[in-house]
Amino acid sequence: MTYDLQRLGPLGFQDAAAALVIAQFGPVVRRLGRGKDGGRDMEARGVVVWSGTPEKPGEAWDGHTVFQVKHRERPLGTKADAQWLWDQIRNELNEWANPDSNRLEVPKYLVFVSNVRLSPDPVDGGLAYVEEKISGFFTELNDRSLDDGPGRYERQTRRQRLQPLKKWRLIDGNQVDSWFDIHDGVRRAYDGFLTTGDVLADLVALRADLPAKDLEPALQIHARNSLVRDRNIYFDEAGGDGGGVPLDRIAVDLPVRVRSTNEAARAVQYVLDRGEHALKPSIATLPKPRHIVLTGAPGNGKTTITRFLVQAYRAAMLADANNLGDDHRAVIDGTAEKLRLLKRALPSHRRWAVRVDLAEFAKRFVAGGRQSLLAWIAEDLTAQGYTRKLEPWLLKEWMNTWPWFVALDGLDEVSEPAVRKWVIGAVHEFVADAEADDSDVFVLVTTRPSGYVDEMSAEQFDRIDLTDLQTAEALAYGHLVTQIRLRNDSARIARVDGILKDAANNDALRHLLRTPLQVQIMSIIAEGAGPFDPDRFNLFWRYYDVVARREQTKENTRFAELLREHAPQVLDLHERVGLELQRRSESADGGTAFMSEEDLSAIAWHVLADEGYSPSGKDAQLLERIVRAATHRLVLLVPRGDGYGFDVRSLQELMAARRITTGELDVVLDRLRALAPSPHWRNTWLFAAGRLFAEPQTHQHDALLELVASLDDGVADRFSSIAPVGPYLAWDMLDDGMAASRPRRLKQLMGLAMKVVEYPAPQAIPDLVPLVMRLSEIDDDLRCQVRDHLREALGGDTSSRTNAGAMQAHIRDAAKKTPTSPDVRMLAEAKRAQGRSVTPDPPSDWQHFDDVITSLASDAVHDVVSQAAAAVRAARTRAVTAEELEHLEAAALDPEACELLDVALDAVARTEPAVVRVCFEVARTTAARRQLAALLDQV
Structure with missing residues (x-):
């Protein structure tokens, strides 16, 4: 058969060629990975046996054989294909002959495999043409009579370089077709490429x-x-x-x-x-x-x-x-x-x-x-x-x-x-x-x-x-979504483009142009000529306001009046539904959370009742109108699945955050303290913190930062000594941009965030480096803070020095790949303070570890803690088994058992990085995922 080798593409053809060559010659052939291969797509070191044909007898090649693959994207079926293939081969031969190339070992045998099909005509065919050109290349190279001319030394060097090469062969598309016929198992592996027409x-x-x-x-x-x-x-x-x-x-x-x-x-x-x-x-x-x-x-x-x-x-x-x-x-x-x-x-x-x-x-x-x-x-x-x-x-x-x-x-x-x-x-x-x-x-x-x-x-x-969109990419995406939304209204499109460009040139707003969703929301806000606030919470909240006002002003809709007259109740409904769905989606069966019409109606009933309406009496019609509006669209609530919900999870989290931050500050902070460890609630938590920061209330800012600073103090029931929450929350708050316009708060957050290097072997340092570098580029004070924390850690114990060194290594690596100022690059070269000696490591007290486990464990958790402790000990010298990992996870899910284990680990963690790695993983995957929805029953 004739196969569509062109369709394979360069990657597919190289893979197919390798599979066919190995099937044809056996495991003596070794495929090489993609990259700088020194001119080798495959190689064999041993005997390669060629089967004979009437035109070409069989033979055995014993030695180093190299296979090179050449794929032409659009073969023409003319002599131009033969010329193209010869050009490719000539370039390869010249590279092999070049003593300055990266090809260190010239093979004894060389094979070229191509998808180009060459005419077999022995006189005028493409195969004869290419073979003649290759032969001519070696004839000219070996013609010593030409050595008297210019470049004599270069010719002699090239000839000597290619002296080990004894034979070569050319496998064109026709031969590849025949190999596919012979090796049906390989051909079947490439059905996705080769099958034509109606696939099935x-x-x-x-x-x-x-x-x-x-x-x-x-x-x-x-x-x-x-x-x-x-x-x-x-x-x-x-x-x-x-x-x-x-x-x-x-x-x-x-x-x-x-x-x-x-x-x-x-x-x-x-x-x-x-x-x-x-x-x-x-x-x-x-x-x-x-x-x-x-x-x-x-x-x-x-x-x-x-x-x-x-x-x-x-x-x-x-x-x-x-x-x-x-x-x-x-x-x-x-x-x-x-x-x-x-x-x-x-x-x-x-x-x-x-x-x-x-x-x-x-x-x-x-x-x-x-x-x-x-x-x-x-x-x-x-x-x-x-x-x-x-x-x-x-x-x-x-x-x-x-x-x-x-x-x-x-x-x-x-x-x-x-x-x-x-x-x-x-x-x-x-x-x-x-x-x-x-x-x-x-x-x-x-x-x-x-x-x-x-x-x-x-x-x-x-x-x-x-990663974040670059500014030019964000503006291009903003133009795209605006053009789709406004169609042919060029004047309004140009106005939105101008507003987004102004935001991109504003140091306080540029960080908002980071994700497709945020860019799209900004374009919608700009469409209404609304202002931008320099934080993510206000960006999303402003979006709700824009959409609500748009719905309220629509003419000839039966719901506009409802949305105008009952805007506070509609917002309250969004907030309560958002929190309820966020709670449900934390549970085992509520990942894609939505609620039934009955549940939505029940929440709407409470919204109206709390405002003094009589939803079961004279205001029953109002309740019915609100629920009926949700069957079409109630600002952000839309029909979903078999019920109602938010199609954008971030908007659900925004509304949940508003609900959580409603009430006395002390109560709000208690909620945030409870939710802080959970990755499920992290985006909601950040929206909530953003709301507190968005208000010009200094006491709120102080209280929130104090909460972050103290989150891990005296808390042992989630491995806080190994996997702290506070420093990582501080990083997320910095990344969120909620303090972007408050330099004093930025410095406070950076001080909290850099404490991460003080903990034993944290796993997330590579993820933090891009943010470290971005903030260090735009603010010299923050850069100096990072430098000072690194210097301090470099004078600490082994764990702190390891963390600081890891951060510096990643900064050094990143600086090689992205434009970076000299001052930021110097963070990678910071040294500990002159004259200061390093802090000695504390002794690793496994006896104390055992004493805590045996003396403090109650009967209720004794077995769980003992099994987890045995797994911890095993982690010192080897990878834990699946059963041992389950024991650790069981302890992490039990607050009492987890607290005991955390207290015991304090005696050994600073000098046991393998133990810390295992416990860090368990803390992040298990302890941090304990359900917290029950804590919000009264919200």
């Missing part, structure tokens, strides 16, 4: 064992219908007026930092590049980890990116299908056009794509089903009405047959510890099962960074972190 119809023709009768209708209809159903994104999902907009118009490629290399990249580009590799374990050239965790702060666009990637794969899979309607074609064309603007094409490696809401999947744990992720996907397909019941084993056949892309969105919304552990275990099980079955499966998980401590297996999952 082709596979049915190729595979007698594929249960097409049951499977084909479900997959075809799912792919087609999902393409159209998931095309639109609604501005009410990201702050707007509810008009549906095609995803391919609103999606942008966002900046990310690759955790493993600290390199900058682009989210869509990075994920699609990974997906272009065949990830079937038996032939994969990409080393582990092959899957990805994408982290991003609230409003950073994780879900939009995920949905666009899924659409891109669906469009690629269906692009050549013959049973599409105009709507399907429009989505495919729109997706292809957006990718073209991003300098991409539709994915060459066609993957069947599915998106899973992890919060919805988590509910199955609570319902008692605890089914596998594959079973959930099969059940979801069945529930959407695409087929009669689709059994998981049938879907597994499809996974073993065809490449998949699985987007698992919203791990951060799975908060309850036991459920979260089960969900993560189900994902690991799914990945391991796919690997064991040699399936080409590519998994993307999204989460907020807050509360995520790399629970996904580092062996299987790479991590990339969404």
Whole structure:
């Protein structure tokens, strides 16, 4: 057969060539990873046996053989292909001959593999032309009669350099086709590239064992219908007026930092590049980890990116299908056009794509089903009405047959510890099962960074972190969303653009232009010519005010009057619903929280009753009108699922924060103290702190900072001596910008934040460095604070010195990759104060550790604490087992047991970094996730 080698693309063809070469010659061939390979895509050190043909007898090459792969993006099928290939080979030969190149060892044998198909005509064919050119290259190089001319020394050096090279061969596209025919197992691994036309119809023709009768209708209809159903994104999902907009118009490629290399990249580009590799374990050239965790702060666009990637794969899979309607074609064309603007094409490696809401999947744990992720996907397909019941084993056949892309969105919304552990275990099980079955499966998980401590297996999952938009990117995105919203009103678009540019030039406002959601909200506020406040709480609160006023002034709507006359009650309803949904989403079964009409009506009843209305009597009609308004849109409350809720989680958290900060200051501070450790409540907490900072009440600011400073004092029931809350909250407050216009408060927060280096071996220092550098660039006083804290820590004990050194190393590394002022770069060179000797380490008193455990544990927690203590001791010398980790987690969930363990650890933590690492992880994944909703029953 003739295969569509062009479609493989450069990444796919290089992978396929490697797989074919290894299948042809055996394990003597070793594939090399991508990067600076010194001209080697594959190499063999041993015997490579070539089978013979009538035209070319077989032979055995014994020695060092190098394979180089050359892929032409658009072969023309003419002599130009032969010329292009010769140009590529000539460049390679010149590099091998160059003594100054990075190619240290010239091989004995050299093989060129290309997708270009050369005519086999022995006289005028392309194959003869290229072989003649290669032979001519060596003939000329070895012609010593030319040594008398200019460049004699260079010619002699090049000839001597290539002297070890004895033979070469050329494998063109025709030979690659024949190898695919011979090695059917390799060809099947590349069906996602090579299959043409209607994917499923082709596979049915190729595979007698594929249960097409049951499977084909479900997959075809799912792919087609999902393409159209998931095309639109609604501005009410990201702050707007509810008009549906095609995803391919609103999606942008966002900046990310690759955790493993600290390199900058682009989210869509990075994920699609990974997906272009065949990830079937038996032939994969990409080393582990092959899957990805994408982290991003609230409003950073994780879900939009995920949905666009899924659409891109669906469009690629269906692009050549013959049973599409105009709507399907429009989505495919729109997706292809957006990718073209991003300098991409539709994915060459066609993957069947599915998106899973992890919060919805988590509910199955609570319902008692605890089914596998594959079973959930099969059940979801069945529930959407695409087929009669689709059994998981049938879907597994499809996974073993065809490449998949699985987007698992919203791990951060799975908060309850036991459920979260089960969900993560189900994902690991799914990945391991796919690997064991040699399936080409590519998994993307999204989460907020807050509360995520790399629970996904580092062996299987790479991590990339969404970073802030650059100013130019933010302005471009602001223009895009404004243009979509205002369509052809060029004057209003220009005015919004001007207001956003003014904000970008304002030192107090520029930090707000950081995420797509915040930029979009700013564009909506600017549309109404409203002012910006220099903090995130007021930005979101101002957005609510703008939307509410817009709804109140709409003409000819039956709800405008209601919103005008009862604005305080409508706001109160939003706040109460926001808090209630935030509480529910912390529970095991409420990740994607919404409430029924009955629950909404009950809350509205209390809102009216508390204001003196009679919702069960003469004001019953008012209650009914408010609930009826919610069936359309009540400012930010919209119909969702089988009830009502907020489509933007940050807006839910904003309203919850307003409710929490309603009341006497002492009561509010008690609530904030209780909620501070929880990653689930972190964004709500920051909105609440932002509200207190937004008001010009000095006593509120003092009280809040005192709370942050004292959060970990005398608190031992959450491993506070190892995993403190206060310093990390201070970092989040600095990053939030709530104190941006208050220099004195900034210095206080920096002083609290830098205390992180005083704790034993904190795990988050790499995450803090970008903020350290950003703040140090814009404020000399803050930079000097950082320097002084580093100098102090460098004179401390081993733990403090290790932390300070780690921060300096990351600053030094980051300064090499991003423009950085000399003063900030010098932070990496700070030394401890002259003449000061380092603080000696305290003794590691394991006897005291044991005494605390044995003498203070009550009967109720004795067994739990003893088992956890044994796990702590084991962590000194080896990795803890899964059972030992469970013992630690059990202790972390019990406040009394956790307090005892924390007190005991104080005797050893400063000198036991391995123990600290394990306990830090348990503190962040378990102790910090204890449910706190019950503490808010009276709010």
